[in-house]
Amino acid sequence: xxxxxxxxxxxxxxxxxxxxxxxxxxxxxxxxxxxxxxxxxxxxxxxxxxxxxxxxxxxxxxxxxxxxxxxxxxxxxxxxxxxxxxxxxxxxxxx
Amino acid sequence: xxxxxxxxxxxxxxxxxxxxxxxxxxxxxxxxxxxxxxxxxxxxxxxxxxxxxxxxxxxxxxxxxxxxxxxxxxxxxxxxxxxxxxxxxxxxxxxxxxxxxxxxxxxxxxxxxxxxxxxxxxxxxxxxxxxxxxxxxxxxxxxxxxxxxxxxxxxxxxxxxxxxxxxxxxxxxxxxxxxxxxxxxxxxxxxxxxxxxxxxxxxxxxxxxxxxxxxxxxxxxxxxxxxxxxxxxxxxxxxxxxxxxxxxxxxxxxxxxxxxxxxxxxxxxxxxxxxxxxxxxxxxxxxxxxxxxxxxxxxxxxxxxxxxxxxxxxxxxxxxxxxxxxxxxxxxxxxxx
Numbered sequence: 001x002x003x004x005x006x007x008x009x010x011x012x013x014x015x016x017x018x019x020x021x022x023x024x025x026x027x028x029x030x031x032x033x034x035x036x037x038x039x040x041x042x043x044x045x046x047x048x049x050x051x052x053x054x055x056x057x058x059x060x061x062x063x064x065x066x067x068x069x070x071x072x073x074x075x076x077x078x079x080x081x082x083x084x085x086x087x088x089x090x091x092x093x094x095x
Numbered sequence: 096x097x098x099x100x101x102x103x104x105x106x107x108x109x110x111x112x113x114x115x116x117x118x119x120x121x122x123x124x125x126x127x128x129x130x131x132x133x134x135x136x137x138x139x140x141x142x143x144x145x146x147x148x149x150x151x152x153x154x155x156x157x158x159x160x161x162x163x164x165x166x167x168x169x170x171x172x173x174x175x176x177x178x179x180x181x182x183x184x185x186x187x188x189x190x191x192x193x194x195x196x197x198x199x200x201x202x203x204x205x206x207x208x209x210x211x212x213x214x215x216x217x218x219x220x221x222x223x224x225x226x227x228x229x230x231x232x233x234x235x236x237x238x239x240x241x242x243x244x245x246x247x248x249x250x251x252x253x254x255x256x257x258x259x260x261x262x263x264x265x266x267x268x269x270x271x272x273x274x275x276x277x278x279x280x281x282x283x284x285x286x287x288x289x290x291x292x293x294x295x296x297x298x299x300x301x302x303x304x305x306x307x308x309x310x311x312x313x314x315x316x317x318x319x320x321x322x323x324x325x326x327x328x329x330x331x332x333x334x335x336x337x338x339x340x341x342x343x344x345x346x347x348x349x350x351x352x353x354x355x356x357x358x359x360x361x362x363x364x365x366x367x368x369x370x371x372x373x374x375x376x377x378x379x380x381x382x383x384x385x386x387x388x389x390x391x392x393x394x395x396x397x398x399x400x401x402x403x404x405x406x407x408x409x410x411x412x413x414x415x416x417x418x419x420x421x422x423x424x425x426x427x428x429x430x431x432x
Contacts, residue, residue, distance in 0.1 A: 023111035046122060049123070080102060082103070082107040
């Protein structure tokens with residue numbers, strides 16, 4: 001039991017560390033453009049990232065998140081969709 | 096979906112944000128690259144998170160004051176984030192009044208002017224500790240008199256200013272943050288520049304120290320104490336925050352001790368539609384009079400004691416507008432006393 005508590009404590013500290021600040025990336029998006037994540041927060045913008053897999057039940061929350069995002073100035077609040085494990089082609093995400 | 100960036104790359108890993116989800120949604124923003132929302136299989140509360148991020152991003156760049164030492168930003172930058180800032184300040188003054196409303200500049204000079212560059216870099220040493228290093232450089236600092244003029248240029252002061260985020264409580268409807276700073280100002284430039292006063296056939300050239308206002312620095316190593324408390328109400332898009340700065344001046348090598356500086360400001364900030372923001376600041380500022388060490392006559396250093404020290408209260412309204420990563424400010428200092 002004591003070991004379990006220690007493991008949980010370590011796991012929660014790792015989780016809280018991972019959740020505090022974003023991790024940068026520079027990748028080519030599905031439109032063929034090179035894109036750097038930190039250019040957005042550095043410009044004072046807010047980014048919403050949704051990791052999805054192409055299944056109907058998985059898309060409900062990202063759709064809600066996108067609807068909320070649309071209420072804001074698109075220059076200030078950006079919406080990104082990322083394939084969950086990068087194992088699908090862009091054409092699948094496009095649909 | 097319409098205006099959406101889509102990605103399929105292993106470099107965009109949801110495990111950077113904890114346990115994987117189907118789906119996982121995060122909201123991040125501000126120069127702190129902070130994560131405001133991180134949920135698996137849920138979008139509940141995402142609007143509040145976006146509101147909070149927008150308020151925080153809009154207020155994190157507000158600079159506490161408008162002078163060189165006070166140009167330290169309020170934001171704590173988590174490791175490994177850094178920010179660099181360069182500002183340019185031009186001042187030209189033809190009027191400088193004492194308590195009895197006497198224009199002292201008309202007596203000692205016609206014009207005071209300075210061209211000043213200020214460089215600052217911030218680096219997040221940890222999630223709570225940010226180190227700021229700042230350096231001032233006068234392109235030109237001069238007093239143009241009817242009969243003579245003083246002019247200097249060069250490096251002014253080096254400012255080391257670590258700031259620590261003591262606490263940051265977040266509840267459903269508000270967030271409270273306290274940051275403390277302890278800084279040191281080191282004079283790099285000269286504070287002993289002098290000008291030829293007279294040429295005497297017996298004693299030769301006789302020089303006199305230029306007035307302190309025509310020196311690159313006051314020449315003392317000063318300690319700075321800073322506190323910042325912030326409370327925001329994301330749903331109301333409203334923030335209230337206050338800061339206080341106290342600069343404890345030391346004696347310089349000439350035996351001058353410039354007056355201690357203290358200021359306190361309270362800000363009320365409201366985000367408005369269409370990227371506008373409104374901030375009202377109430378600021379009190381006090382600067383003590385110059386003191387002299389035992390046996391030192393300030394008049395020898397061109398110091399008019401009557402012209403030193405001040406107390407004032409200001410109301411500073413500020414309207415901001417953000418577009419394409421730039422923020423434009425319109426502001427005015429309205430003296431209350």
